Amino acid sequence: MGNKLRLSADQGRCVGAGECVRLAPRSFTQEEVEGKVVVLQEFPEADDLDAVMEAEGSCPSRAIRLGE
Amino acid sequence: METMPETNHELPYFPFARPPLDPPPEFSKFQQEARLAPVRLWNGERAWLVTRFDDVRELLADSRFSAIPSSPGFPNVSEGRSRLVHSETPSLIRMDDPDHARFRRMVTREFTINRITALRPIVEAEVEALIDKLLAGPNPGDFHSVFSLQLPAVVIAKMLGVPLSDNDFFAEQAAKKVDNSLPPEEVVEAGRKLRAYIVDLLHEKMRGPEQYDDIVGRLILDHMQPGHLSFEEAIPMIELLIIAGHETTANSLSLGLLSLLQHREAFAVLRADPNDDIVRRAVEEMLRFHSVVQLMCGRVAREDVPFAGKLIRKGEGILPMLNQADRDPGRFPNPDLFDILRPTMTPHVAFGFGVHQCLGQPLARLEMNAAFSRIAARLPTLELAVPVSEIPFKNEFSINHGVNALPVRW
Numbered sequence: 241m242g243n244k245l246r247l248s249a250d251q252g253r254c255v256g257a258g259e260c261v262r263l264a265p266r267s268f269t270q271e272e273v274e275g276k277v278v279v280l281q282e283f284p285e286a287d288d289l290d291a292v293m294e295a296e297g298s299c300p301s302r303a304i305r306l307g308e
Numbered sequence: 309m310e311t312m313p314e315t316n317h318e319l320p321y322f323p324f325a326r327p328p329l330d331p332p333p334e335f336s337k338f339q340q341e342a343r344l345a346p347v348r349l350w351n352g353e354r355a356w357l358v359t360r361f362d363d364v365r366e367l368l369a370d371s372r373f374s375a376i377p378s379s380p381g382f383p384n385v386s387e388g389r390s391r392l393v394h395s396e397t398p399s400l401i402r403m404d405d406p407d408h409a410r411f412r413r414m415v416t417r418e419f420t421i422n423r424i425t426a427l428r429p430i431v432e433a434e435v436e437a438l439i440d441k442l443l444a445g446p447n448p449g450d451f452h453s454v455f456s457l458q459l460p461a462v463v464i465a466k467m468l469g470v471p472l473s474d475n476d477f478f479a480e481q482a483a484k485k486v487d488n489s490l491p492p493e494e495v496v497e498a499g500r501k502l503r504a505y506i507v508d509l510l511h512e513k514m515r516g517p518e519q520y521d522d523i524v525g526r527l528i529l530d531h532m533q534p535g536h537l538s539f540e541e542a543i544p545m546i547e548l549l550i551i552a553g554h555e556t557t558a559n560s561l562s563l564g565l566l567s568l569l570q571h572r573e574a575f576a577v578l579r580a581d582p583n584d585d586i587v588r589r590a591v592e593e594m595l596r597f598h599s600v601v602q603l604m605c606g607r608v609a610r611e612d613v614p615f616a617g618k619l620i621r622k623g624e625g626i627l628p629m630l631n632q633a634d635r636d637p638g639r640f641p642n643p644d645l646f647d648i649l650r651p652t653m654t655p656h657v658a659f660g661f662g663v664h665q666c667l668g669q670p671l672a673r674l675e676m677n678a679a680f681s682r683i684a685a686r687l688p689t690l691e692l693a694v695p696v697s698e699i700p701f702k703n704e705f706s707i708n709h710g711v712n713a714l715p716v717r718w
Contacts, residue, residue, distance in 0.1 A: 255409070256416030257665045262673075263655070265421075275416030298655040300665035302369060 244283040245306050247292060251276040253303035260299060264291035277303060310618045312346055312354055319354060322347035322627070323385060323603065323704040328696065329567075330644060331602075332704070335359050335632035343616035347627075351390070355383035355606070355625035356618075361636035361657065363616045364628040368662035370615070373607035373626060374404050375664060382608040383625030386488035386705065388495035396499055399544035401552075401664055404610075408663060411545055414531050416667065418467070418523050424670035427463070428678065434462055435678045439686050448693035448717040452562045456714070459675055460557035468549060469522025470509060477505070482551035486707035488603065506546050510539065523549065553668045556600055557675055559702070559710025560658075564594030564676065565683070566699070566714060567646045569692050574648045575684070582684035584677070590648040591676045596656035597646050599631040603707045605660055630657050631709070693717040 247267060249260075256275030260268040266288050267281045284292045284306075296304040313319070324332035338345040339359040347357055358364050367373060377384055377393035384390040393402065400411040417423065438455045445454060461475045470478075484490060484498035510528070513520055517528035524546060531537035537545075568575045568590070578590055606627045609620045620626060634656045635643040659666035666672070683690065692699075693715035700712040 255412060255663045255665065256420065257659075257667065258419070258421045258670050259655070259665075261421040262670070270420040270422065272417055272420070272422075274413045275420040294655065300369070300661045301663050 245289070246308065247279050247282060247284050248305045249277040249279050250303045250305075253301045255301045255303075257300050260295035260304060263298060264288060264295040267292050268295065311621060312356070312624060319346050319348040322349055322355065322357065326602075326704050326709075328699070328701040329563075329598075331629065331631040331635060335629055336635065339632055339636060344618050344620075344626075349383060349625075350386055353381070353383070353625065355627050356620065358616065358626060358628045359632040359636075360616075361633040361639040364630065364633040364657055365661045367607060367615065367626060367628050368605065368657075368660060368664070370613070370662075371405065372610055372613045374610045375402055375408070375605075375607060376404055377402050377606070379608050379610075379623075381623035381625050383606040383627050385603050385606070385627075386492075388490055388492040389488055391492045392485070392495050392499055395496055396503075397540060397544050399548035401548060405663060411537075411541070412663075412667065414527065414537060415523065415545070415549065418526075419667050419670055421670050424674050427467075427671075428674060430466065431459075431463055431674055431678045432682070434459060435675075435682045439682060442687075443718070448715050450713045451565060451716045452558070452711050452714040455679070456558040456561040456565075457554075459561065459679060460553050460672075463671070463675060464550060464553055467523055468546065469513070469520050469524050470550070474505070478502070478550055479554065482554045485551065486555055488705040488707065489703065502547050502551070503543050506543050506550075510542060510546070549668075552666075553672060555708045555710065556666075557672045559600045559708050560595060560598060560672065561676060561679055562711050562714045563598040563600065563709070564591070564680070565690075565716075566692070566696070566711070567594060567597060568648075568680070569690065569716070570696070571646055571648075574646070575690075577648065578680065578684040579688050582681045584681070586648070587677050587681045587684070589650070589653060590680055591673065592653050592656070593646065593648045593650060594676070595658040596634045596640065598709065599634040599656065599658040600708045600710055601630055601658070601660070602704070602709050605630065605664070630660065633657050687718050690716055690718045 254277045267284050269278045271278050292306055296306050324334050326332040343363055345357040358367055400408050438458055442449055442454045465472050481498040481502045513524050514528055517525045608625050609622050611622050613620045637643050659669040702710045
């Protein structure tokens with residue numbers, strides 16, 4: 241697949257609830273100082289996309305973007 | 309655009325009486341008929357109820373609505389609540405950003421998925437000890453007081469570094485603070501006692517914070533000593549950490565167990581193979597089905613806001629009903645059915661949404677998963693000791709729904 245979706249997260253918006261890490265642990269983690277989101281896969285694997293989309297939809301502070 | 313009715317005589321009074329295991333029947337009517345339903349509060353003020361899942365999430369994610377309960381028009385749900393929020397320094401859940409974010413950032417690291425996962429052995433050991441205690445006590449016994457109220461209290465006490473011997477004191481004050489049926493003076497007095505205790509705790513730990521490997525010790529070292537957090541600001545923050553996970557988790561455990569025992573086929577599935585996946589599904593269904601926080605997430609419009617097809621005027625209160633949102637048939641097929649084997653685990657709003665979404669949710673989930681995994685393995689003959697009609701449930705004035713006792717036998 242040539243056109244992979246790019247995953248990004250806004251640490252300024254993130255409130256560290258950890259929903260993304262729970263729902264898509266292969267794609268996200270949290271840094272240890274303030275628990276902010278860290279993206280592990282800039283271009284998630286096809287197998288991980290469902291989980292990433294669920295994390296995007298469930299992020300309480302809408303800090304996650306999956307797009308072109 | 310349609311706005312709030314000018315007169316409120318005919319508006320229904322909030323909160324509504326509720327059956328023990330479902331939200332008030334009026335809520336599902338509102339959910340079907342209108343996205344916003346005007347209601348009247350104890351003091352005659354009016355507020356909007358929000359019951360649809362998508363609307364509840366949108367509301368809680370919208371910074372044009374304020375969480376500051378001392379703001380004019382904020383829908384405080386009882387006189388006790390109103391007096392409390394006008395007399396106390398607020399904790400971060402009663403602030404808006406950027407103030408809220410400044411304080412929340414100081415403790416988020418204590419509740420990251422990784423940090424909480426590392427606590428699993430401690431939580432599991434506590435679960436085993438409490439099951440031992442239940443089994444060693446009278447049969448039938450009260451699961452709520454022996455297990456549900458104890459587990460979250462013991463775990464958070466260890467994390468914060470407060471003596472376990474003070475747990476009964478916390479439990480009593482925390483329960484009073486969230487009980488809207490009490491006389492206002494008692495609610496305010498419970499808050500005062502809790503904060504006086506925390507003042508003493510802080511003074512003691514400030515004498516040598518480096519010797520304490522706990523949240524309070526780290527707050528003192530990393531935030532109070534460098535001057536990011538004042539003594540006065542630390543008090544409501546520590547109080548919040550003590551009480552936020554107390555009754556919420558306890559009631560989620562007891563109501564969750566109640567549903568499991570009512571649905572023997574679900575309990576049988578869990579008992580046959582209590583693996584992590586099936587336990588996780590069962591716990592998420594318990595959280596969704598009961599969504600225990602029934603009166604905590606009110607907001608007030610900071611400006612005129614077009615919302616859900618109406619115009620919410622500046623200073624109007626708005627109350628998202630998490631429990632009804634988690635019964636929205638547009639989101640959850642057969643929402644009133646308790647089904648631990650739902651084909652998809654659709655995320656719910658039992659922990660709220662937006663910047664105030666529960667900070668302790670990984671901990672609550674860990675406690676519930678550890679509890680039900682071991683209950684299934686160790687208490688295969690567990691059953692209710694009384695008919696559901698004889699269980700003492702909390703009422704609509706309680707911030708968290710739940711029980712006051714859960715008699716079980718094994």
